[in-house]
Amino acid sequence: MASSIENNNEKLTLKSSDGEEFLVEKHVALQSTLLQNMLDSDCSSADVIPLPKIDARTLALVLGYCKKHADASSSKQGELNSFDSEFLKDMDMGALFNLVLAANFMEIKGLLDIAAQKIADTIKDKPHQEVREIFHVENDYTPEEEAAVREENRWAFEGFP
Amino acid sequence: MTAGAVLNGRAGRKNYKLVPCSKKKKTSGESSLPDELMFYILVCIPAYVLYNSTRYVCRQWYKIIHDPLFCKEHLLRSSTGLLMQDPYTPHTGEFAEFGEMSATVTEINFMFPNRVLSTCNGLVLFRNPHDPSTLHVANPLTKQTVTVPPFKCHPDGSCISFACAYSKMEYKVLCTYGPDGGKHNCVMLTLGKDHAWKPINRQKLSDRGWSMVRDCPLSVGQFLYWADHREKSVVALDVESELFIEFPSPAVWSFHSSILYVERERTLSCSVMTYCRSLVDIFVLSDPMTGEWRMLYKIDFGAQKHLSTCMDHASFPPSRAEAFFFAPVAWVNKGDVLVLYISRPSGIDGYFFAFNVKTGNFFKVGSKLYGTLKDFCCGYTQSLESPTPTERRWRRSATEVFNEERLGSGDDGDLDLDDDSILKAISTSPGDLDLDGDLNLTGRP
Numbered sequence: 001m002a003s004s005i006e007n008n009n010e011k012l013t014l015k016s017s018d019g020e021e022f023l024v025e026k027h028v029a030l031q032s033t034l035l036q037n038m039l040d041s042d043c044s045s046a047d048v049i050p051l052p053k054i055d056a057r058t059l060a061l062v063l064g065y066c067k068k069h070a071d072a073s074s075s076k077q078g079e080l081n082s083f084d085s086e087f088l089k090d091m092d093m094g095a096l097f098n099l100v101l102a103a104n105f106m107e108i109k110g111l112l113d114i115a116a117q118k119i120a121d122t123i124k125d126k127p128h129q130e131v132r133e134i135f136h137v138e139n140d141y142t143p144e145e146e147a148a149v150r151e152e153n154r155w156a157f158e159g160f161p
Numbered sequence: 162m163t164a165g166a167v168l169n170g171r172a173g174r175k176n177y178k179l180v181p182c183s184k185k186k187k188t189s190g191e192s193s194l195p196d197e198l199m200f201y202i203l204v205c206i207p208a209y210v211l212y213n214s215t216r217y218v219c220r221q222w223y224k225i226i227h228d229p230l231f232c233k234e235h236l237l238r239s240s241t242g243l244l245m246q247d248p249y250t251p252h253t254g255e256f257a258e259f260g261e262m263s264a265t266v267t268e269i270n271f272m273f274p275n276r277v278l279s280t281c282n283g284l285v286l287f288r289n290p291h292d293p294s295t296l297h298v299a300n301p302l303t304k305q306t307v308t309v310p311p312f313k314c315h316p317d318g319s320c321i322s323f324a325c326a327y328s329k330m331e332y333k334v335l336c337t338y339g340p341d342g343g344k345h346n347c348v349m350l351t352l353g354k355d356h357a358w359k360p361i362n363r364q365k366l367s368d369r370g371w372s373m374v375r376d377c378p379l380s381v382g383q384f385l386y387w388a389d390h391r392e393k394s395v396v397a398l399d400v401e402s403e404l405f406i407e408f409p410s411p412a413v414w415s416f417h418s419s420i421l422y423v424e425r426e427r428t429l430s431c432s433v434m435t436y437c438r439s440l441v442d443i444f445v446l447s448d449p450m451t452g453e454w455r456m457l458y459k460i461d462f463g464a465q466k467h468l469s470t471c472m473d474h475a476s477f478p479p480s481r482a483e484a485f486f487f488a489p490v491a492w493v494n495k496g497d498v499l500v501l502y503i504s505r506p507s508g509i510d511g512y513f514f515a516f517n518v519k520t521g522n523f524f525k526v527g528s529k530l531y532g533t534l535k536d537f538c539c540g541y542t543q544s545l546e547s548p549t550p551t552e553r554r555w556r557r558s559a560t561e562v563f564n565e566e567r568l569g570s571g572d573d574g575d576l577d578l579d580d581d582s583i584l585k586a587i588s589t590s591p592g593d594l595d596l597d598g599d600l601n602l603t604g605r606p
Contacts, residue, residue, distance in 0.1 A: 097193060097194060100194065100198055100201075100202070101194070101198065104197075104198055104201075112201065113201075116198070116201040116202045116204075116205055117205045119202045119205075120202050120203070120204075120205030120206045121205070123202075123206070123215075124206045124207060124210045124215075125210075127214065128214045128215060128217045128218045131214075131215065131218050132218055132219070135193055135194070135218070136193045137193075137218055137219045137221075137222075138219070139218075139219060140219050140220050140221075141217070141219070141220060145220075146217070149216065149217065149223065152303070152304075152305075
């Protein structure tokens with residue numbers, strides 16, 4: 001007697017912050033630890049799971065990632081790696097930020113890791129002035145502080161030999 | 162706000178759990194992503210970029226980057242490269258980073274004051290150039306340097322090394338001195354904590370094992386290892402417990418083979434090379450406590466046809482008769498790439514070759530220092546580590562000091578950077594100007 005919980009074809013509905021609904025197979029949703037915990041604690045009785053922090057565009061991307069990783073067998077690691085790099089290839093910074101926030105909220109470790117790595121790779125070769133613009137950060141150092149931080153760079157053996 | 166606690170929960174890679182996003186109001190200098198996600202992103206950036214550029218972005222990032230937990234997590238994720246040092250004055254250096262098919266070699270932008278004796282987690286140990294009995298431990302990237310409390314023994318008759326006790330991220334320096342023949346002594350000191358050196362108990366160690374301790378050890382993770390191709394045993398010192406361990410070597414030297422020990426991802430590895438067949442067996446020490454070795458790879462360099470054309474001489478694999486020197490130097494790139502040194506028949510101008518054990522790719526590593534390098538290179542991970550916990554604390558207080566200056570008389574003395582009221586005070590202070598026009602901050606100096 002197979003219960004409905006064990007049925008692999010069971011689907012659940014996720015609702016994005018902007019009201020769009022996504023019908024997802026359960027094994028795909030299980031890529032997210034958040035959803036897994038919700039299903040384990042039997043919150044799944046609700047017809048629709050709202051994800052108030054994630055917009056439809058981001059959620060579609062996240063679910064695309066989850067589907068690929070849920071469907072691929074572990075023996076296809078190489079294929080998954082190339083999928084991952086292709087998946088993020090032409091994504092702009094705004095989309096990457098949303099993806100990181102969504103992966104963190106939904107607890108999808110693999111996605112969080114690759115998106116964080118992608119952002120890191122993009123900013124590591126840029127001067128910090130440009131990095132500030134990308135992250136919408138203002139320079140809040142005073143000249144004295146800036147000098148104090150630079151002073152840390154001194155090398156006790158300067159000028160040797 | 163509980164940035165510290167959040168970072169704590171996030172730092173352990175196994176303790177992956179959901180952390181609520183920061184509820185703090187947006188203030189200047191705060192990025193569009195919460196701190197815990199910035200931690201995740203910044204930890205993927207190489208140490209030299211973080212130190213020379215990223216930390217200048219804003220105070221919030223500075224604070225994340227200089228958090229000891231961040232430094233440790235960053236270190237554990239960082240990929241190992243190769244440090245090459247000129248043995249002759251001036252002691253210039255090069256650092257090689259390894260990719261899939263190539264190595265990028267950059268000159269190290271500071272002058273080593275002396276030959277590096279030992280490295281651990283991006284830190285280097287060396288003698289003072291003017292007073293060889295004085296030792297220093299430094300991070301060549303951050304330039305933080307500490308002087309090791311003095312121990313009076315003749316520099317020529319002593320061996321110095323150091324390793325990390327990871328539980329408290331303390332670095333311990335070991336010195337063996339005195340005559341050979343079992344009459345030597347062994348003392349140790351914790352940097353930033355001990356003012357005097359204390360003797361190490363040699364209990365459980367055989368006389369043969371103790372005599373090996375006279376030589377310079379390999380610093381690997383939290384262990385110092387004395388391993389020699391002629392010896393049947395390996396001696397290890399666990400710097401955490403400060404106890405010696407002795408266990409059998411995976412193989413013993415013979416006329417047809419040679420044995421070399423190098424670090425692989427904070428683990429001791431042993432390469433057994435059979436000369437005429439150019440086979441290399443790679444063992445790793447799976448548990449130093451039990452001395453259990455595991456065969457990891459069996460590499461047949463003879464089968465790598467492309468390799469001999471890549472090298473400048475026809476007769477590869479090298480045979481003993483040709484007197485080639487063919488030796489693993491380091492494991493780099495997260496333990497996937499083995500760097501080998503291959504000397505030419507003339508004995509000079511050797512090569513470094515990198516062999517990716519996962520993909521089978523191999524490539525030559527360029528270096529200006531060829532010919533002199535044979536004994537002066539090692540696996541090395543650039544890091545933001547400080548030699549002592551005190552140094553780490555000093556870094557934090559530096560931030561607090563300039564915070565204090567900015568706040569004027571700082572009435573209640575509460576200088577917690579995370580205090581919302583202080584952030585408010587900072588964001589409205591007249592010193593809060595965009596300074597980019599006046600400052601010329603470049604990536605690498």
